[in-house]
Amino acid sequence: MADVTTRDITNDQHWMDFSREWAIRPDTLYLNHGSFGPPPRQVRYARRTWIDALDEQPMDFYLRCIEPAMHRARDATSSFVGTDTDNLVFVENATFGMNVVADHFPLTAGDEVLLNNHEYGAVQRIWQRACQRKGATMRLVDLPHRIESADQVVQSIISGVCDKTRLVVVSHITSPTALIMPVSKICEELRQRGVAVCVDGPHAPAQIDLNIDQLGCDFYTASCHKWLCGNLGSGFLVVAPKWHETVEPQLKSWGRLLPAMPEQWFEEFTWSGTRDPSGYLTVPDAIEFMESVGLQPFRDRTYWLADQARQRLMAEFGGTPLANPDDGWYGCMAHVPLPAGDWTDLQHRLWQVHGIEVPIIHFENEWFVRVSCHLYNNQLHLDTLVKALWCETR
Numbered sequence: 001m002a003d004v005t006t007r008d009i010t011n012d013q014h015w016m017d018f019s020r021e022w023a024i025r026p027d028t029l030y031l032n033h034g035s036f037g038p039p040p041r042q043v044r045y046a047r048r049t050w051i052d053a054l055d056e057q058p059m060d061f062y063l064r065c066i067e068p069a070m071h072r073a074r075d076a077t078s079s080f081v082g083t084d085t086d087n088l089v090f091v092e093n094a095t096f097g098m099n100v101v102a103d104h105f106p107l108t109a110g111d112e113v114l115l116n117n118h119e120y121g122a123v124q125r126i127w128q129r130a131c132q133r134k135g136a137t138m139r140l141v142d143l144p145h146r147i148e149s150a151d152q153v154v155q156s157i158i159s160g161v162c163d164k165t166r167l168v169v170v171s172h173i174t175s176p177t178a179l180i181m182p183v184s185k186i187c188e189e190l191r192q193r194g195v196a197v198c199v200d201g202p203h204a205p206a207q208i209d210l211n212i213d214q215l216g217c218d219f220y221t222a223s224c225h226k227w228l229c230g231n232l233g234s235g236f237l238v239v240a241p242k243w244h245e246t247v248e249p250q251l252k253s254w255g256r257l258l259p260a261m262p263e264q265w266f267e268e269f270t271w272s273g274t275r276d277p278s279g280y281l282t283v284p285d286a287i288e289f290m291e292s293v294g295l296q297p298f299r300d301r302t303y304w305l306a307d308q309a310r311q312r313l314m315a316e317f318g319g320t321p322l323a324n325p326d327d328g329w330y331g332c333m334a335h336v337p338l339p340a341g342d343w344t345d346l347q348h349r350l351w352q353v354h355g356i357e358v359p360i361i362h363f364e365n366e367w368f369v370r371v372s373c374h375l376y377n378n379q380l381h382l383d384t385l386v387k388a389l390w391c392e393t394r
């Protein structure tokens with residue numbers, strides 16, 4: 001294997017050995033790591049080892065192994081994402097974590113929760129329900145259609161804050177538009193106004209540098225089964241110390257393994273009934289895998305590929321991205337406008353006819369293709385996508 005520091009990000013041959021770490025079905029060209037990121041072999045095997053240990057001696061596993069193993073896994077994960085271990089609990093996914101926050105955040109009649117029009121649809125539904133239950137209101141602000149600067153985005157959000165606003169929910173990297181949001185500045189402004197912030201961050205771990213404590217948010221939810229390449233069903237919720245007393249698991253159980261009883265907030269999340277925790281226990285294996293590649297070489301290569309995707313698609317179809325790619329708005333996902341038309345069936349046809357899995361997104365009356373690039377992707381994949389899109393949109 002070539003030394004990571006000597007790999008040329010523009011040379012597919014230098015990255016071939018990593019693509020062999022994945023067992024993507026041969027009939028599939030996978031350009032959607034951003035939705036469901038398949039794990040590499042060593043992370044899958046690590047899960048099997050835990051499942052075997054569980055199946056072969058459940059008593060030993062649950063009574064004696066699981067607590068120290070969970071603690072080690074929380075430790076490794078929290079230091080990777082920049083927070084204290086006591087602030088982090090594992091949950092199935094970012095959706096689960098967001099629901100925990102929505103069910104416990106103190107809202108009363110008349111309060112408002114503020115989101116923006118780039119937020120994930122399911123997250124909007126979560127907060128709509130939480131607000132309805134408490135007589136509060138969920139409000140959406142629109143960000144400018146073409147984004148000129150981070151300040152403009154921060155100001156758009158701040159302009160939606162009023163004396164009723166209790167919480168702002170904001171993606172770290174947006175789902176329909178793949179934008180890296182200026183979350184640190186947003187948190188700073190909202191802190192000064194006494195408004196809490198919940199960051200929806202499933203695309204952030206590994207894709208960008210993450211130090212949750214430095215962001216200064218109140219809550220951070222994420223999935224490890226995207227860019228970090230954890231096993232499916234591995235996510236986390238980070239809760240700032242001032243909210244520990246407020247946030248509980250939705251599923252009430254023993255909390256810890258008997259005869260121990262939970263004494264600290266995070267211990268309530270250790271035991272929520274008999275279940276398979278192998279997704280959580282293998283997050284450290286995913287971290288180890290990505291660190292063995294090198295986080296910076298990983299980012300350099302996949303940002304470069306995504307940029308190639310953007311350039312090739314724009315050369316073919318024209319159109320302007322929502323924000324200037326040279327200003328750091330995008331990471332490993334290219335988000336490119338498609339020509340005018342109704343592309344409702346395009347995603348389905350790309351799969352049916354060309355074997356390509358890539359999301360086609362309708363956002364604010366425009367159609368876009370969102371291309372995710374991970375270590376198993378290469379320039380041939382991008383050429384194939386461009387040709388397929390060309391055939392399907394003429």
Ligand SMILES: Cc1ncc(COP(=O)(O)O)c(C=O)c1O
Nearest residue numbers: 093094095120171175200202223
């Ligand atoms: C911004 C954003 N938030 C939340 C989610 C939900 O993630 P999960 O399905 O892992 O809970 C997604 C999924 O793609 C997302 O893009």
